[in-house]
Every structure is written in structure tokens, then in C-alpha cells.
Amino acid sequence: MPDTRTVGIVGARGHTGAELIRLVAAHPGFELAFVSSRELDGQPVSAHVPEYPGSLRYANIAHEELGDFGVDACVLALPNGKSDACIAGLGARGGEPVIVDLSADHRFDDDWYYGLPELTRDRYVGQEHIANPGCYASAMQFAIAPVRDLVEGPVQCFGVSGYSGAGTTPSDRNDVDKLRDNLMPYALVDHLHEREVSRQSGLAVEFMPHVAPHFRGLTVTANLHLREPTTLDAVRARYADRYGDEPLLRVDDNAPWVSRIAGRHGAEVGGFTLSNDGRRLVVVATLDNLLKGAATQAMQNLNLALGFPETEGIPVE
Ligand SMILES: NC(=O)C1=CN([C@@H]2O[C@H](COP(=O)(O)OP(=O)(O)OC[C@H]3O[C@@H](n4cnc5c(N)ncnc54)[C@H](OP(=O)(O)O)[C@@H]3O)[C@@H](O)[C@H]2O)C=CC1
Ligand SMILES: CC(=O)N[C@@H](CCC(=O)OP(=O)(O)O)C(=O)O
Incomplete structure (x- = not known):
């Protein structure tokens, strides 16, 4: 096991930032070095993330000062378009920390590793x-990958997300009053994740997202047209072969429920249903x-x- 490594989180007030604090704090080999937030500057982390046992406080850290901490790794959990200033700041003192960017800023950048571990490690x-x-994009790729080579023509994906997916900046998509008893369609063509999956899979993907009144968890239903007829047994065997050894992926004949x-930390794939002609x-x-x-x-x-080890510090059920 390597020595303890220091990790910083930029954008730590947000929904994903809070989850990262819990995970980094519980990791046996990671030490949380800083957590940045403008709004929570000076407040104890434990006041917002009760599972965090330490005395660290949020700090409003200028992007250009991020390099001062000399961390081994930094996670950027900021809105899109903010990463480059942080990357420059993290490198300003000659450090070369590992940077994991949660935003979409570098998902189309060949100089960056696209980290969907089960498919790209x-x-x-x-x-x-x-x-x-x-x-x-992760859910869509998990649905498609095991049969990718059988697919012909565009893939249609219908998606429904909990409203935490829309972050904390107020919008219709995280307005609980507008979402009550509702299902809100949005970005029905050209969603960024449509482009992301099309790029990664080499298939034309047509994605129709919706946001629902629940807080967290998303479901994607993928409609795949196949070159040749297949059978349910053959389909099941492909998903079992591809994901059977993956600790964070569960395959089930029944359709998973959001x-x-x-x-939970993993993903579930299933509900395999085939048309009578075996081609849909x-x-x-x-x-x-x-x-x-x-x-x-x-x-x-x-x-x-x-x-x-890839799942160190991650509760695997
Ligand atoms: N929510 C989700 O389900 C997912 C989100 N992502 C991506 O992860 C990133 C974070 O998402 P999420 O946690 O939901 O977002 P939130 O809106 O919940 O949090 C955003 C964070 O960024 C900080 N921030 C906001 N604006 C700025 C700014 N202009 N400059 C510096 N800091 C800023 C906020 O803290 P403060 O204002 O206090 O500084 C806050 O900590 C986004 O890129 C998102 O697209 C990826 C996958 C899933
Ligand atoms: C419900 C909702 O609004 N979800 C977000 C997905 C969040 C996410 O993963 O977006 P990034 O690609 O920016 O990281 C959306 O559709 O934009």
C-alpha cells in the first residue's frame, strides 16, 4: 500500500463535493488537505458533513493559490468552464498533482484520460x-458496451434523473415546487452527454433527459437496434461476461429501479427485453x-x- 496521500477538493460545498468529503475522509490512505468553498468560508466541515470527523474548515481559496498546498491530488467539483484556472493554479509552484475534473471541460480532450474505470481502465x-x-453518460455506456459491436443505427436513450443532478444553483430543474408530481423534459436534443457517449462509443446516440421530484439516482432506458437477430440467453451471457467480475456493477434480469x-456506490444493468424478431x-x-x-x-x-486498489475506501456491497 502506498504512503498516505494528500487530497484537496475544489467546489466542496456542492452535492458532489459533500460526497467526496465523506469518501476521502473515510479512505485509509488519503488525507483531506483542503476543501474550498466561497460561501462556506471559515465554517467547520463537520457542521455540513457530519460523517467528517476532523477539524478542517472550508476555505475560500483563490484558484492561483491552489498550488501552495502541494497536494498529491485535487478533485475539481466546479461548474463547467472553471477548471482551467484551477489547473494553472495547481501547477503554479511546479507541482504536478493528479487532477480529477468532475466537470465536462476535458471529456472531449485527447490529452486527458477519460476515466470510466470499468470500460476505459x-x-x-x-x-x-x-x-x-x-x-x-456513465449509465448509457454501461447499458451499451456489452453489445456495442452488435448495434446498428442510432441508439435512443430515455433518461430520468433526481434533481440533485442539476446542482445547487437555483433553476427549474432543482425547484422542488415546480417538480412536485411532475416529470420535466429538458435538452431533448444535443445534450452534452449525448455527444459524450457518441464520442466514446462511436455510435450515434439520441438522448432525451428528464428530471423528476426525487433527490438522487438516475435511470436510463436504452433502445438498441441490432444488425442480426439474437436471443435473450446470448444477451444475458454478454452482460454477465463483461460485468461479472466488476465489484461496482450488478447485472440482473429484472429491470433495475431508481x-x-x-x-449506493455501484450501478445496476438489466431488464433485458427483446422484440419478437430478435433485433430490438x-x-x-x-x-x-x-x-x-x-x-x-x-x-x-x-x-x-x-x-x-481501485475500490479502496469505497463501500462495495
Ligand atoms: N450533481 C451531479 O449529479 C453531477 C455533477 N457533475 C458535475 O460535477 C460538478 C459539480 O456538480 P455539483 O456538485 O452538482 O454542483 P453544485 O452546484 O452542487 O456545486 C458547485 C460547487 O462549485 C462552487 N462554485 C460555484 N460557482 C463557482 C465559481 N464561479 N467559481 C468557483 N466555485 C464555484 C460552489 O461553491 P461556492 O459557491 O461556495 O464556492 C460549489 O461548491 C459540475 O461540473 C457538474 O456538472 C458530474 C456528475 C454528476
Ligand atoms: C438533472 C440535471 O440537470 N442533470 C445534469 C447532469 C449533471 C452532470 O453530470 O453534468 P455534467 O456533464 O455537467 O457533469 C444535466 O443534465 O446537465
């Missing part, structure tokens, strides 16, 4: 800059957007980059 060759995938995934397959994938869709995935990526 064989491409990890020591990169220090890691783009964490989008939450829906209500059962909230607060429907697959459902669920995950907690704040965990496997963000913070848990970031922990897997940190473990990989810092030399720990």
Missing part, C-alpha cells in the same frame, strides 16, 4: 489529468448520480492514479 497509462464522465440505487433490444441502467455518476467514480480514478 486499460487505457490508463499514468496520466495525471483525468476527466470524470457525466452521470447519465428507488433502489439511491445512496431494450436495456435499463441505474446509478446514483452523486456516487457512481460522480464521487465514487472520482475515487476509483484517484485510487488508480495514486497506486491504491
